[in-house]
Amino acid sequence: MDSKKIALVTGANRGLGRSTAVALAQRGARVIVTHRSDEAGAQETVEAVRAAGSAALALRLDISDVGSFLPFAAELGEHLRLWDATRLDVLVNNAGVGIFSPLEQVGVADFDAMMDTNVRGTFFLIQALLPLLADPAGVINVSSSLTRHTSPATAVYSASKAAVEALSRTLALELGPRGIRVNSVAPGPTATDFNGGAMRDDAGMRAGLAAQTALGRVGEPAEIGDAIATLASDSLRWVTAQRLEVSGGALL
Numbered sequence: 335m336d337s338k339k340i341a342l343v344t345g346a347n348r349g350l351g352r353s354t355a356v357a358l359a360q361r362g363a364r365v366i367v368t369h370r371s372d373e374a375g376a377q378e379t380v381e382a383v384r385a386a387g388s389a390a391l392a393l394r395l396d397i398s399d400v401g402s403f404l405p406f407a408a409e410l411g412e413h414l415r416l417w418d419a420t421r422l423d424v425l426v427n428n429a430g431v432g433i434f435s436p437l438e439q440v441g442v443a444d445f446d447a448m449m450d451t452n453v454r455g456t457f458f459l460i461q462a463l464l465p466l467l468a469d470p471a472g473v474i475n476v477s478s479s480l481t482r483h484t485s486p487a488t489a490v491y492s493a494s495k496a497a498v499e500a501l502s503r504t505l506a507l508e509l510g511p512r513g514i515r516v517n518s519v520a521p522g523p524t525a526t527d528f529n530g531g532a533m534r535d536d537a538g539m540r541a542g543l544a545a546q547t548a549l550g551r552v553g554e555p556a557e558i559g560d561a562i563a564t565l566a567s568d569s570l571r572w573v574t575a576q577r578l579e580v581s582g583g584a585l586l
């Protein structure tokens with residue numbers, strides 16, 4: 335990646351957001367690390383980016399608070415100027431919520447939390463940052479392999495990620511004239527804090543998922559970060575409106 339590129343990764347205080355920030359840094363990008371309230375986690379990511387040889391700064395951003403997006407964009411613009419820049423080259427909408435319950439137990443608050451963060455937040459953050467996106471730029475929205483296969487108790491989460499994929503395709507068409515590519519990356523089960531850390535810590539679940547996966551295990555965060563950073567790179571500059579599943583062949 336061009337070492338002058340600047341990327342913003344949401345929810346980068348831990349998990350796949352952190353691994354994506356590091357993967358982008360390893361390819362030379364400077365990284366804006368956003369976090370909801372976990373300043374310490376965001377600072378760890380900043381240090382990891384620096385250890386990878388690049389620059390980073392952390393900004394607070396609650397993806398469910400769309401009213402904060404325009405002030406955030408103004409704040410971001412000021413920080414970009416400190417780097418002698420005016421534009422973002424890469425936006426990774428990674429922040430997401432998964433709350434898994436069978437139909438009878440899904441509460442309205444959980445439904446709204448998933449839709450507000452995964453869909454509403456992703457859409458309106460792209461809208462708010464549009465004036466700051468370079469021409470060309472890359473937008474990558476994090477989806478899930480659950481839009482292709484099914485698993486019990488995941489209906490609302492899967493629907494929210496299907497919406498993310500659908501809006502990604504339409505925005506690819508709308509933003510294509512500016513050279514802005516919009517793609518989605520759909521991780522399979524990956525060992526993070528997600529779902530209470532089950533894919534990392536629950537040996538029974540790991541074994542079950544491994545048995546359903548062509549490559550025979552669950553994913554590691556760096557494997558998702560590397561895929562996102564590669565998709566964001568100029569090597570894949572002719573790829574837009576695509577869904578890249580990064581799941582080791584889950585539930586084929």
Ligand SMILES: NC(=O)c1ccc[n+]([C@@H]2O[C@H](COP(=O)([O-])OP(=O)(O)OC[C@H]3O[C@@H](n4cnc5c(N)ncnc54)[C@H](OP(=O)(O)O)[C@@H]3O)[C@@H](O)[C@H]2O)c1
Nearest residue numbers: 345349350370396397398429430478521523524526527528
């Ligand atoms: N791990 C998997 O198996 C898997 C599979 C498919 C897709 N995904 C997707 O990958 C993305 C990252 O997941 P992960 O595995 O890294 O999970 P994670 O460890 O639970 O991290 C989720 C991240 O999203 C942030 N976030 C949630 N709500 C937010 C809000 N309102 N504002 C700002 N940040 C918010 C969290 O911030 P806090 O630390 O403040 O909570 C955290 O940084 C998500 O979109 C998830 O749906 C994960």
